[in-house]
Amino acid sequence: MAQDQALFEYLLRLGDNTLVLGHRVSEWCGHAPVLEEDIALANTALDLIGQTQLWLGLAGEVEGKNRTADDLAYLRDAWDFRNLLLVERPNGDFGQTMMRQFLFDAWQMINLGRLLKSSDKRVADIAEKASKEVAYHLERSGDTVVGLGDGTDESHQRMQAALEYHWDYIGEMFVSDPVDAAMVKAGIAPDPASLRGEWDELVGRYLKAATLKIPGDGYVHKGGKTGQHTEHLGFVLADMQFLQRAYPGAEW
Amino acid sequence: MVITKTLPSVDQVWEWLDAVPDPEIPVISLVDLGIIRDVRLEGSEFVITVTPTYSGCPATNVINADIEVALHEKGVENLRLERQLSPAWTTDWLTENGRAKLERYGIAPPQSKGAPARCPNCGGTDLALTSQFGSTPCKALWKCNSCLEPFDYFKCI
Numbered sequence: 001m002a003q004d005q006a007l008f009e010y011l012l013r014l015g016d017n018t019l020v021l022g023h024r025v026s027e028w029c030g031h032a033p034v035l036e037e038d039i040a041l042a043n044t045a046l047d048l049i050g051q052t053q054l055w056l057g058l059a060g061e062v063e064g065k066n067r068t069a070d071d072l073a074y075l076r077d078a079w080d081f082r083n084l085l086l087v088e089r090p091n092g093d094f095g096q097t098m099m100r101q102f103l104f105d106a107w108q109m110i111n112l113g114r115l116l117k118s119s120d121k122r123v124a125d126i127a128e129k130a131s132k133e134v135a136y137h138l139e140r141s142g143d144t145v146v147g148l149g150d151g152t153d154e155s156h157q158r159m160q161a162a163l164e165y166h167w168d169y170i171g172e173m174f175v176s177d178p179v180d181a182a183m184v185k186a187g188i189a190p191d192p193a194s195l196r197g198e199w200d201e202l203v204g205r206y207l208k209a210a211t212l213k214i215p216g217d218g219y220v221h222k223g224g225k226t227g228q229h230t231e232h233l234g235f236v237l238a239d240m241q242f243l244q245r246a247y248p249g250a251e252w
Numbered sequence: 253m254v255i256t257k258t259l260p261s262v263d264q265v266w267e268w269l270d271a272v273p274d275p276e277i278p279v280i281s282l283v284d285l286g287i288i289r290d291v292r293l294e295g296s297e298f299v300i301t302v303t304p305t306y307s308g309c310p311a312t313n314v315i316n317a318d319i320e321v322a323l324h325e326k327g328v329e330n331l332r333l334e335r336q337l338s339p340a341w342t343t344d345w346l347t348e349n350g351r352a353k354l355e356r357y358g359i360a361p362p363q364s365k366g367a368p369a370r371c372p373n374c375g376g377t378d379l380a381l382t383s384q385f386g387s388t389p390c391k392a393l394w395k396c397n398s399c400l401e402p403f404d405y406f407k408c409i
Contacts, residue, residue, distance in 0.1 A: 036393060040385035047389060050308020054337070125338035129307050132340055132409045136384055 006182035007120070008063045009082060010189060012072070013179075013225055015055030016083035019073055020233070021104060022048030023240050024091055033094055040140060044101070047133040054126045074244035078233045085224040086169040088233045092162070095148055095155065099162035102141035103203065107173045109138050110198050111190070119187035142206045149210025156211065163207070164215050171220030173199070179225070260328065265291050265298060272322045275314040276388050279357040282315060286345025289336050297330045298323070303341045306389035306409075343390075343408050360394065360405040368405045371396035 026045035032038035056069035087104060091097045112134060115127035148155040174196045176184075183189035207214055223229065243250055260268075269291070270283040282288050282302075290301035300319060304312045316333050323331055343362040346354075351361035360368035370377050376398030384407065386393045392407040 036383040036385075039387070039393075040383055043385040043389055046308040046310070047306060048308070050304075050306060054307055121338075125340075129304075129337050129340045132342075133306060133389075136407075136409075140384055 003182060003186055004062055006179050008059055009179045010183050011055050011059035012082040015052050015059055016081045017087050018048040019052040020083045020236060021087035022052060023236055027091055044137055051130045058122055074241050078229050078237060079227040083224050084172050085221055085230055088230060088236055090232060095158040096162040096165060098141055098144045100166055102145045103166055103170055105138040105141045106199055106202050109134050110195050114190040123188060145206055146210045149212045160212055163212055167215045168219050169221050172222040175222055262291050262293060268322060268326050272318050275311045279353045280350045284347045284350025287341060297332055298328055299332050299334060301334045301336045303336045305341050309389050354406060360403060362406045362408045366408055368394055372403055373401045374399040
C-alpha cells in the first residue's frame with residue numbers, strides 16, 4: 001500500500017473515532033442526570049469534535065483531493081467510515097456511556113502518547129494538542145467508573161453490565177492490519193497490538209478500585225477500521241449529516 | 253479609520269493586539285491569554301501566529317476574525333494569520349497582568365498545583381472541586397466553603 005494512501009486511512013481512523021464518539025456524547029446535551037455532568041459531557045464532545053477537525057483536516061490534506069474536514073465528516077457514507085465499533089455503540093444509560101468513554105479514553109491516552117514521537121511532525125503536533133485534553137477526559141471517566149462501580153448496589157450492577165456490554169468490542173483497538181503495518185514501517189504510528197499491555201494495566205487498576213470484575217476474553221467484534229460497521233452507525237450519520245444532505249453547502 | 257502611509261512597527265502591532273479582548277472572557281486580551289505566539293513582517297505583510305487554547309474551542313474562529321478587524325481598523329491591510337499547534341498552548345503562558353485581571357473578574361487564575369489558591373470572591377481557602385469541566389473548555393467549576401459561592405477556575409493545561 002502506498003504510504004500516503006495508508007496515512008490517509010490511518011488519519012481517517014483517528015478522526016472518525018473522535019467524530020463518532022463526539023457525536024454520541026453530544027446526544028446527551030440537555031439530558032444528563034445533573035447539570036454538572038451535562039456540561040462535562042458537552043465539553044468532552046466539543047474537545048473530541050475539535051480533535052476531529054485536526055485529524056480529518058490533515059487527512060484531506062494528505063489525500064490531496066481538496067476535501068475539507070467538513071466534507072469528510074458530512075459527505076461520506078457508513079462504509080467509508082473507519083472508526084472502531086466501540087465508539088458507535090449506543091449510549092444506553094449514563095453508566096454505559098461513561099464506561100465506553102473510559103475504555104476509549106484509556107486507549108486514546110496511550111495511543112496519543114506514542115504518536116508524540118511520530119516521524120510525521122503534523123501527526124505529533126496534533127497528538128501533543130489532543131493529549132492535554134484527553135488527560136482531563138480520562139481523569140473524569142476513570143473517576144466516574146470508580147465512583148459508580150464502588151457505589152450503591154444498583155450503580156455497581158449497572159457498571160458491571162456496562163463493562164460486559166462493551167467488552168467484546170475492545171479487542172478491535174489492538175488488532176493490527178496492513179495500514180497499521182505501513183504506519184509502523186514509516187515510524188508514523190505504533191503497532192496497535194503493542195498498546196495492549198499498558199492498556200490492561202491502566203484499565204485493570206481502575207476496574208479493581210471500582211470493584212468490577214473483568215470479563216473473560218470472548219469473541220472480538222471487528223471491522224470498523226475497514227468500513228464494516230454495526231447497524232448503529234447509519235442512525236448516527238442520519239442524524240449528524242441530515243443538514244448537509246438536505247441543504248448542501250449550508251453554512252453556520 | 254486611520255490610514256498609515258508607512259508600515260507600523262512590530263511592537264506597535266503587539267500593542268494593538270493587546271487591546272483585542274478574548275471573546276469569551278473580555279477582561280483579558282489575546283496577548284494576556286498567551287495565544288499570540290509571534291508577530292513578524294514579511295516584506296510588507298504582517299504574519300500573526302496564533303495557537304488555539306482547546307482544539308474544539310468555538311471562540312477560535314471569532315478570535316481570528318477579531319484580529320483581522322482590529323488591525324484593519326488600524327490601517328493594516330496586508331495581513332496573514334498562521335495557526336501553530338506545537339508547542340501546544342499552556343496556561344503557563346497567561347501573563348501576570350492577565351492573571352490579576354482574571355481574579356478581579358471572579359475567575360481564579362491557574363496554579364501549578366492544579367487547584368485555585370483562594371476564592372476570587374472572599375479570599376477563602378476552604379475550597380472544593382465541583383467538576384473539572386465548566387462553562388467553557390478552559391475552566392473548571394469550584395465552590396468556596398467559606399462564602400458558599402460557586403466560582404470558575406481557569407484550569408491548568
